[in-house]
Amino acid sequence: MSLDPNALVKDIRLLTESMSSEILDRLKIDSTINIPDSLQDLFRALDFSTRFGQHEIPLIMRGDGIQSRHLPFILNYISAKSSQYHIWGYEEPENSLELSKAFEMAKDFQERFSQENQIFLTTHSPAFYDISGRRAAKWYIESMHDGERVSSQIQSIASTSNVDKAMGLLSVITPRMKKVYSDYVELKESITEMQSRVDSAECPVIYVEGPSDVTILNTAKEKLGFQEMNVRFESANGASDITQFLKISIRVKRDNRPLIGIFDSDARGRREFDNFRNYHKLTDTEFRTLERSRKIFVGALDVPTHLKPAEAAFRSVGLTLPLPVEFMFEQSVILSAVQSGTLNLIERKAKIANEEFPLEVTIDSVLKGKLDDSYLYLAKAISDDCKTNFATWISDRPANDFEPFREILRQISVAIT
Template sequence: MKGVDDLNILIGNNDSGKSNVLKALNMFFNNKTELGQVYYFTDDLTRKREQEARDTKGRATIWIKVHFYNFLGWRSLPDEFVIKKVWNRYSDQPETTYPKDLPSTAIARFLNKIAFHYVPAVRGRDIFSHYLSLLHDALLEDEKAGLITSTEELMNSLNESTMDMSEQIEQGVGIKSNIQPPTNLRVLFNALDFSTGYGDHNVPLQKRGDGIQSRHIPYILDFIASHTKTHHIWAYEEPETSLELGPAFELAKQFREGFCQDNQIFLTTHSPAFYDLKGPGVSKWYVYQEIAEDGNETRVEKVSLKDVLDRKLGVAALVADRAREAYEQIESLKETVTRLDRELGQHEIPHVIVEGVTDKIILDEAYSKLYPGDEPFCEFLHAEGATNIPPYLKSAKVLSKEFSHAVIGLFDRDQEGRKQIKEFTSFPRVDGTEFLEFCPDRLLYAGILPMPEEFQTLENKVVDALGGNLNLPVAIEYMFPSEVIEKAIAEGRIEVEDRVAKISDPDFSTTINLTDLLSLHLPEGKNYFSKKVAKRTKRRFADWVVGQPAQSFENFRPLFEQLRTVCCS
């Protein structure tokens, strides 16, 4: 592996040799292949190397060569150098070789400055004992932690409490005897555990699920690294083990943004969360078996281009993209739900959740222009996207606290809004409105922008001309009079884009400009209905349109009247 980075991600099929790469490094630095298990030459020697030795009547050996950069900047060492360790069946310790012109003391001191940690894929209680012992060493080294002082204070307190017992021992046995801490507090740290919050209770970490336990390990390692003077390398097998998709992405992000800042990390993975990591200091390595006449060999290839990943991993790379998108949507929704819950509880009046912040700006201004001097009967909140409204309303039905006022989801009358409102079409309609009673017991409703009469006439005309099931797309920006829209377009306050669709069948595939088709059947001055609003200009338009006169907002009056009906139903 040449050109390794701060975070090195080893990917590949099962049994391709990913773990062997990490175990080889562990053997080089710690003389062990497994955690806490000294290597056994007969088991760790590959059958291929054993056969080579027989064929040449030579001595079977295991050797590992590591190329180092002089990251410490020592004058006694060159910028780059190689250290090789060789094991044989007759000795537990390897023979270490390096360029003859390098001082042995400098090499020894350099290696002692590096702490190597191997975290296996199967993680039991023993791994926590191991790293809690290392935590003890780190705290002992860190004078600020005050471990020695704290231990002395504890012992003084214990001796005060057991003074009677000590006096009786002295009288009965004839010698002074006081409680003292063990010389090596590692024994005490081995028995420590984390106390974790679970609702209103504290539960030992050992009693929690495997995923929760695993999440603690990298934080312990990172703490150790930050409280010692050595430089740390991690060999971490499958950090995503026992984690669901969301926590796996959170952990992957922490590895990239946090853990690899002070540690060099090599990890193996089968998770889309780690496949997807990229950026400065991150490298991906594809591990595979190359078939040879005398046996398979493990090969490692650095992969950086997505097409190489696709070729090597097939569907795995595609899954990584889709999984990341799903994770980001879930995280965005979580933030939106938390914010909406908080905002809904601030004022005891009905709340209308609209798609985006520009919808809120427009509707707040529309109400103040149409009903000057009237106290608002509802408050508009935004969900940062139409797709966030249905999940929020559904979660509010069972998870959120009950509100004493109506909560109403409001969608634009465009393609996305119509798509989202379909999730509620099985519920009854509030008489005389476009709103559906999603959950009357909790005062939850969902609806769509009412269609102005002139727009309905326009839609009917296009349907008569083209036939089929056609709905005139009415985004909130198109609710204004045509002269306002045309002025906004002319002044660059809003931009509209052609609607283009793909047509495909087994023998024919092309694209069609729907704007050209629809505009043929729209009256003069209404051509913008055949186009869609450019998202990048929505805020620009909203800020501009609030300065228009009150009559420009008349098409919103039916909406407010229907909202009054819903809130009073």
């Protein structure tokens, strides 16, 4: 009976499909086994082909980090298909990996590869020596020289902080590395959630900084006659998340449904918006065009007409007018909200860096006499605790109170058409 090469190739693809699927799920790299044409070559070499954009690139031609991330999956696959017990010896798995990838690989070793394998590894990375749990044992090995001979001293690791100190600079760097990775994981989860909401939307999505922005802009849209503008405002829960999501969308967004990020014009919002200042303006708007064909734009709240004199006054003393979404409203509206207890303005404080007089002062007291008293409320901060209540309170105000938002809504209308 002859052997059908096509049938054999099909069987091998089926056998390796689970490994490729696991690599795609964990590494987000589309990797498939390349099957040579002849049976002789088939058993001589099996090689991965990895997808990069529209191209397929042999794994051997990818960077060391990508190659090293594949290796434990291949080893684990071999172990899973064998009836024997496997022991791994793995030297410094963190080599060639950026920080976040080292932590991800450590998690894979603990949660996946160690389930059916005995693994011995050496490492200098806190990503690995921080691994803990019933199935993990850690030892610190130090070379000792007593003048006559060299020996190795081995001791169980009870506290990773001691290891951090023994590593020299890592005692300073390690806590920061752990915090950065924790922030990275949190940001990654946030962006995944944001992407899911965009994918499920049937209309253009506008990302704003917080839930109160969503409520206020939705109300403004209804009260100013933009009801037929079919958009969805979504909270990014922070200015920096808008930035990260837009940067990722530039690379991965495939449809041409408009996506817009809008920052408040306070210090944090301006700082994030500055990341996109070099992009071209969208015609007839102050928005920047990040990707024209896929309609990705970014903007910030404009200073409304009634605050132009205040903006000029702040600029005259070398300051920039802080403009969170709540301060877009007329002064009379703000004062009414403060008097009703809906809006809580907090004194901003600063320390005078003077050796003789190291004083703490309030910002509005420093500015008093330099700015018109009617502008001093703009030098205060808004308590986070009252933002939701204010957004609800303002929703019952007359349409005329929302005029400061007409311009930003007009620009949104231009961007989505």
